[in-house]
Structures are given as structure tokens and as C-alpha cells.
Amino acid sequence: MSTAATDPAALGEHARSFFERIPHGQTLGLEIVSFAPRSLLARLPYRPEIVGNPQTGHIHSGALTVLIDQTSGTAAILALGGKEQVATLDLRVDHLRPAQAGKPVYAQADCYRVARDVVFVRCICYEDSPDDPVATSMSTFMRTGGWQAGQSTGGVRGEA
Amino acid sequence: MNELAELVARVRAEKDYERLAELVPYAKLIGVSFGEQPDGSLLFSLPYRPSNIGNALLPALHGGVIAAFMEHSATLQLLWNMESTKLPKIIDFSIDYLRPGRPETLYADCSVVRQGQRVANVAVNAWQGSPERVVATARMHFLLSRQAQPQSAD
Structure with a gap:
């Protein structure tokens, strides 16, 4: 049986399928732009509904946190070869400046360490x-084990 | 007083919480609301909406939505306290997730830990069911903006 880690295309499909099925991500229109074995580039389109300051039109910093959490979590799943799920343990964001009104925001997440129980992004x-940059973030994710029956996103079959 | 400070004063006097809660589009999209407790403190709530889900299989609220709700609650708390005449600007935000957010109302209470001239440190607890069942804790810094003279023109 081929594993996700040895088949980059299947791994990418797995990540895309996971990412695109997240309901609040769909609500915001989050999209994957590109991916690598341990990293992900995603996009948050500018929409009036996600504005945080009606006077300036700047995106709500909380919507950026959604983008960061979802992109970082998917990067962690990619780094685990698509064979495991993760749960956010903690996340820190530094808001360096407001995002310019009217422009989409990109998030580049890189997983830089996979430990036995925890993944760092x-x-x-x-x-x-x-x-x-608009914002920078560090986060950690717990490895919560393999995909249960019925939880497979269909694109990948991992080895036991 | 500027427009926002006037609105906060009016909302406080008329207890028209919804007006302040709906001021910000993204807060309205996720459904942030709040009210005063008998002791005068504010209790923030995020009623369940399917569009706030992050994991459809569990199901669980999106971690980013939990964070956004907690951050916005702190913003409203600072406005309510009339510590800022403009929307406070977030400097940094740090959250620890303790439990998955179930598909039900999420509550939050905020405490302003330290309030300086320009910066406020706020701690937020989010819980479901009862205050002991904490879903996430967060701490954050905001930059405040205050007008020196309340009567000065904006």
C-alpha cells in the first residue's frame, strides 16, 4: 500500500480535501494556493463581512487568526504525511500592522519540528x-492519532 | 466625544447591547453578543451556528472562531469600560486550547489585568456549560487611544 508521505500528489489532495471541508473556512472563502511537504500557502479573500473596523475597512484580526489556525493546522497534517490528525494546543499571533483594506491576505505556514507528541508550526x-508581514504566529499542535473509520477524506490511505 | 465614545455611552445608558455587538461586521458574522450580569460584569456569548464549525466530524467549533470571539469580547470590554475612544488595536494575542468547543453556546468573561496609559493587558476565559468547564484561556495586549479632553473636537 502506498503511503501519503511517498506520494506528494495524494498528500496534496488529502490536505486540500481536509482544508476545503472546514465549514468556517468555507464561510470565509479560505483557499489553498500551494503546498510543500511541510508547508502550506493559503489565501483569505477580502470581503465586507470580515471587516473589523467599519471606519477603515481593515480585516478583523480574529479573521486573520482563523486563517493562521487553519493554515498552520493543515501544514502540521502535511508534515505528518497526511496520516494523522492534530488539535491546536496553543497559538500566538503578533499583529504587526493592519491588513490593507480591499486586498486578500496570504498565510504561509511552515512546520519546523515534528516531535513524538507535538508538532511546531x-x-x-x-x-x-x-x-x-501583517502578522506573524507560532503555534503547537497535539498529534491526536490516525484517521478513524469514516474520517478519511478519501484522497489518501495511510499505512498502519 | 467622538462618534464611537458617544455610541458606547448611549448603549450603556439604554442597555442596548446588541447595537454595540453588531457594530463590527466580522463579530456579527460569527454572532458575538453580550449582556450585563447582576454584579455589573459583562458576560459574552457566542450562540452555536453551523458556520462556526471547524471540525465537522466531531463536531467542534473552529479554533480560530474561538480565538476571534475571545479577542472581540476583550475589545468590547475595553470599550464598555470607556478606556478607549477608538476601537482598541490588538498588539498580540496568545491562546491555550483546553477542550474542543462543542456545538453549543460558548461564553467568555474578560478581566483587564493591567491598564496603562497606552496599553491594556486583558485575560479572557471561554467556557461551555459551566464556568469550570474551560474551553480556552487567552491573554492579549491592546493599544488604546484616548482623547486628552473629552470636550475636544474629534
Whole structure:
């Protein structure tokens, strides 16, 4: 049986399927832009419903937290070869400046350490360039084990 | 007083909580609401909505929604306390998740731990069922903006 880790295309499909089925992510229109074995680039489109300051039109910082949590969690799943689920343990965000009104925000999440029980991820949010970030984040995820029957997203079959 | 400070004063006088809760589009999208407790403290709530789910299989609330609700509760608390004449700006936000958020109302209470001239440190607890059943704890810093003279033109 092929594993997710040895088949990048299947792993990507698994991540995409997981990411795109998250109801609140759908509500915000979150999309995967690209992925690598341990990282993910996702996009939050600008919409009037996610504004945090009606006078400036800036996106609510909480909507950025949703983008960061979902992108970082999916990067952790990618780093685990798509064979395990994770639960957010903690997450910290530094809000460096407001996101420009009218522009989508990108989140680049990179998993930099997979330990026995915990996965460590950093994430950076920007509109145009990661060199000019809106927010930076560090988060940790608990490994919560394999996908249960009925929880498989269908794209990947992992080895036991 | 500026427009926002006037609105907060009016909302406080008329106990028209919904008006303040619906001021911000994203807070309205997820459904943040609040009211005064008998002791005068504020209790924030996020009634269950299917669109706030993060894990459809458990099911569990989206961790980002829990965070956004807690952050917005702190913002409303600072406005309510009239510590800022503009929307407080978040500087940093840190959350610890203790339990999955079940598909039911999530509550939050905020305490302003330290209030300086420019910065406020706020701790927020979010719980379901009873206050002991904590779903997440968070701490955050906000930059405040205060006008020196309440009567000065905005």
C-alpha cells in the first residue's frame, strides 16, 4: 500500500480535501494556493463581512487568526504525511500592522519540528510580500492519532 | 466625544447591547453578543451556528472562531469600560486550547489585568456549560487611544 508521505500528489489532495471541508473556512472563502511537504500557502479573500473596523475597512484580526489556525493546522497534517490528525494546543499571533483594506491576505505556514507528541508550526501573513508581514504566529499542535473509520477524506490511505 | 465614545455611552445608558455587538461586521458574522450580569460584569456569548464549525466530524467549533470571539469580547470590554475612544488595536494575542468547543453556546468573561496609559493587558476565559468547564484561556495586549479632553473636537 502506498503511503501519503511517498506520494506528494495524494498528500496534496488529502490536505486540500481536509482544508476545503472546514465549514468556517468555507464561510470565509479560505483557499489553498500551494503546498510543500511541510508547508502550506493559503489565501483569505477580502470581503465586507470580515471587516473589523467599519471606519477603515481593515480585516478583523480574529479573521486573520482563523486563517493562521487553519493554515498552520493543515501544514502540521502535511508534515505528518497526511496520516494523522492534530488539535491546536496553543497559538500566538503578533499583529504587526493592519491588513490593507480591499486586498486578500496570504498565510504561509511552515512546520519546523515534528516531535513524538507535538508538532511546531510558524506562520506569516502578508498581502504582497512575506518581507512586509501583517502578522506573524507560532503555534503547537497535539498529534491526536490516525484517521478513524469514516474520517478519511478519501484522497489518501495511510499505512498502519 | 467622538462618534464611537458617544455610541458606547448611549448603549450603556439604554442597555442596548446588541447595537454595540453588531457594530463590527466580522463579530456579527460569527454572532458575538453580550449582556450585563447582576454584579455589573459583562458576560459574552457566542450562540452555536453551523458556520462556526471547524471540525465537522466531531463536531467542534473552529479554533480560530474561538480565538476571534475571545479577542472581540476583550475589545468590547475595553470599550464598555470607556478606556478607549477608538476601537482598541490588538498588539498580540496568545491562546491555550483546553477542550474542543462543542456545538453549543460558548461564553467568555474578560478581566483587564493591567491598564496603562497606552496599553491594556486583558485575560479572557471561554467556557461551555459551566464556568469550570474551560474551553480556552487567552491573554492579549491592546493599544488604546484616548482623547486628552473629552470636550475636544474629534
